[in-house]
Amino acid sequence: MLSFIVPVFYKDYNSFIYDRAVELINKFSNHPKIEIVIADASKNPNLIANASNIKIITQG
Numbered sequence: 714m715l716s717f718i719v720p721v722f723y724k725d726y727n728s729f730i731y732d733r734a735v736e737l738i739n740k741f742s743n744h745p746k747i748e749i750v751i752a753d754a755s756k757n758p759n760l761i762a763n764a765s766n767i768k769i770i771t772q773g
Contacts, residue, residue: 725757
């Protein structure tokens with residue numbers, strides 16, 4: 714299994730980084746050979762992933 718740790722920091726829903734993080738989540742959701750850990754360091758974290766291979770870590 715291939716694992717990635719992706720740190721993200723965005724200001725709000727209109728941010729380019731937020732859009733890319735959502736795109737990454739959608740692209741690799743339920744992919745059997747890839748695990749992604751997203752470290753959401755934003756002040757108000759908004760990312761959600763329902764796939765078992767994607768984990769989102771927040772500050773709170």
